[in-house]
Amino acid sequence: MRPLLTVEDLSVRFRTEGGTVQAVTGLGFELRRGRTLAVVGESGSGKSATGLALLGLHNRLRTEVTGRVEFDGVDLAALDERGVSAYRGSRIAMVFQDALTALSPYHTVERQLTDGYRRRTGASRPQARARAVEMLARVGIPDPARRVQEYPHEFSGGMRQRVMIAMALMGEPDLVIADEPTTALDVTVQAQILDLLADLQAESQLAILLITHDLGVVSGVAHDVMVMYAGRCVEYGPAAQVLAAPEHPYTAGLLRSVPTLHGPADSELVPIPGSPPNLLDPPSGCAFHPRCDARSRVGDLCTTAVPSLLPGSGGRSRACHLALERSTAS
Numbered sequence: 001m002r003p004l005l006t007v008e009d010l011s012v013r014f015r016t017e018g019g020t021v022q023a024v025t026g027l028g029f030e031l032r033r034g035r036t037l038a039v040v041g042e043s044g045s046g047k048s049a050t051g052l053a054l055l056g057l058h059n060r061l062r063t064e065v066t067g068r069v070e071f072d073g074v075d076l077a078a079l080d081e082r083g084v085s086a087y088r089g090s091r092i093a094m095v096f097q098d099a100l101t102a103l104s105p106y107h108t109v110e111r112q113l114t115d116g117y118r119r120r121t122g123a124s125r126p127q128a129r130a131r132a133v134e135m136l137a138r139v140g141i142p143d144p145a146r147r148v149q150e151y152p153h154e155f156s157g158g159m160r161q162r163v164m165i166a167m168a169l170m171g172e173p174d175l176v177i178a179d180e181p182t183t184a185l186d187v188t189v190q191a192q193i194l195d196l197l198a199d200l201q202a203e204s205q206l207a208i209l210l211i212t213h214d215l216g217v218v219s220g221v222a223h224d225v226m227v228m229y230a231g232r233c234v235e236y237g238p239a240a241q242v243l244a245a246p247e248h249p250y251t252a253g254l255l256r257s258v259p260t261l262h263g264p265a266d267s268e269l270v271p272i273p274g275s276p277p278n279l280l281d282p283p284s285g286c287a288f289h290p291r292c293d294a295r296s297r298v299g300d301l302c303t304t305a306v307p308s309l310l311p312g313s314g315g316r317s318r319a320c321h322l323a324l325e326r327s328t329a330s
């Protein structure tokens with residue numbers, strides 16, 4: 001079966017007052033129906049820019065997007081704004097981090113769930129309301145027929161996030177792009193929302209692109225994981241393999257810095273030293289080199305050459321010169 005989404009050589013450049021920012025470079029990945037791909041990295045790693053570019057939501061005047069984004073056989077990157085908007089909100093939906101800013105405070109939940117739906121489908125108001133109530137019930141909101149008439153501020157954070165997911169489901173999407181969908185929530189509610197997404201996926205074979213800075217939420221929900229640093233993929237593969245035995249020093253650092261469900265409960269958390277690079281002036285060679293504890297094992301190559309993404313063990317690929325040293329040494 002062909003993947004629902006195939007991304008090849010995706011690059012995103014922003015023009016800013018300070019110069020051109022290379023936000024994403026040469027990204028490629030696949031996503032099949034019923035699967036979840038987690039895109040993980042610190043802020044500024046290019047993961048949100050990737051999500052926006054997939055949906056054509058980037059600022060077209062200031063942003064240049066190149067590459068191929070094939071969704072169910074159609075290259076979205078080649079479509080104009082009108083062409084992409086036919087997919088947005090229907091076959092591809094987006095769930096954002098902060099429901100309070102993504103939802104309008106001035107309109108009822110009913111209005112926000114039904115406006116786009118009615119425009120796209122020509123449904124009558126009662127039909128659209130019935131569907132909104134059904135979707136609220138599906139995402140676990142009690143008393144949906146009453147609550148559909150309320151305003152976003154009348155919902156708790158977790159319930160608001162459920163409303164956002166209900167809004168995404170209105171158009172029966174094949175693909176949901178969820179950008180930090182649980183970051184603003186406490187741990188218990190985070191788990192509930194991630195479980196909800198998994199249940200919805202099991203019911204309807206949804207493909208989910210889960211964008212997160214938190215490698216801790218990936219285990220148990222993602223089938224595959226793509227780790228990004230400074231706009232590039234540094235490690236990509238089955239989540240179980242990558243989380244159990246990371247082969248890129250950045251992935252290993254991320255794992256040591258967050259509590260995960262798999263790690264020993266009492267293991268000490270060690271933050272990665274330094275901070276993410278300035279993409280207006282990225283480090284030479286491997287962009288991670290100023291922060292990398294493995295660099296001394298490689299030498300000059302780390303500061304002079306960008307490592308390519310090469311196959312590693314367990315179906316993964318990773319971009320690190322250390323891997324090259326290992327394979328030539330053995």
Ligand code: SF4
Nearest residue numbers: 286289292302320321
């Ligand atoms: Fe570290 Fe060098 Fe590998 Fe980059 S290429 S992650 S600096 S060892």
Ligand code: MG
Nearest residue numbers: 043047048179
């Ligand atoms: Mg972001």
